[in-house]
Amino acid sequence: DQQVKQNSPSLSVQEGRISILNCDYTNSMFDYFLWYKKYPAEGPTFLISISSIKDKNEDGRFTVFLNKSAKHLSLHIVPSQPGDSAVYFCAAMSPGGTSYGKLTFGQGTILTVHP
Amino acid sequence: KAGVTQTPRYLIKTRGQQVTLSCSPISGHRSVSWYQQTPGQGLQFLFEYFSETQRNKGNFPGRFSGRQFSNSRSEMNVSTLELGDSALYLCASSSAGQDTQYFGPGTRLTVL
Numbered sequence: 031d032q033q034v035k036q037n038s039p040s041l042s043v044q045e046g047r048i049s050i051l052n053c054d055y056t057n058s059m060f061d062y063f064l065w066y067k068k069y070p071a072e073g074p075t076f077l078i079s080i081s082s083i084k085d086k087n088e089d090g091r092f093t094v095f096l097n098k099s100a101k102h103l104s105l106h107i108v109p110s111q112p113g114d115s116a117v118y119f120c121a122a123m124s125p126g127g128t129s130y131g132k133l134t135f136g137q138g139t140i141l142t143v144h145p
Numbered sequence: 146k147a148g149v150t151q152t153p154r155y156l157i158k159t160r161g162q163q164v165t166l167s168c169s170p171i172s173g174h175r176s177v178s179w180y181q182q183t184p185g186q187g188l189q190f191l192f193e194y195f196s197e198t199q200r201n202k203g204n205f206p207g208r209f210s211g212r213q214f215s216n217s218r219s220e221m222n223v224s225t226l227e228l229g230d231s232a233l234y235l236c237a238s239s240s241a242g243q244d245t246q247y248f249g250p251g252t253r254l255t256v257l
Contacts, residue, residue, distance in 0.1 A: 073237075073251045121188075125243070131193025131200060133180075
């Protein structure tokens with residue numbers, strides 16, 4: 031049961047353009063969402079997060095949008111740079127209780143930014 | 146602040162052996178979560194510790210266990226290793242377990 035889905039395995043973008051990575055979830059109990067960037071054989075690096083009480087959060091070139099009714103979130107990177115090339119994971123968390131410390135991850139999207 | 150550290154970075158074991166991996170969280174963080182990453186299953190949650198207590202556990206067999214010490218450092222142990230245990234094992238720390246998690250570099254375990 032894939033509760034967090036990233037339906038695009040890969041995305042290719044030209045340097046300077048916008049990259050849009052998408053993520054869908056099925057568990058309505060999720061209330062905190064995060065995006066991570068990952069290189070092979072390394073740990074994920076935290077990029078940006080959003081609480082379910084918001085619909086947008088910005089941090090520099092990164093903006094995350096949350097559409098709760100559609101159970102959909104997206105990460106926008108503007109402008110995209112070659113150094114952004116990596117695997118991007120969407121992750122979600124529910125409130126405490128049986129969900130303490132548990133992130134549920136999507137399968138990841140490989141972003142390639144061409145110079 | 147120093148980030149999350151994990152030791153060792155690489156490990157090669159044979160089937161049937163056991164292994165212990167170590168994780169030191171960011172200073173002040175009391176929650177440590179462990180994940181397994183494999184090409185087929187992606188990133189899967191193993192368990193979470195907070196103040197030396199396991200608060201949550203994922204769907205892994207009992208061969209996978211862990212503990213946390215009073216300084217918040219954590220270890221995970223895998224007994225009777227199987228070929229399928231070959232993976233990147235990641236630990237992450239957070240202040241309280243319900244906020245942003247920061248990951249270490251991982252331990253690459255290869256079981257031969």
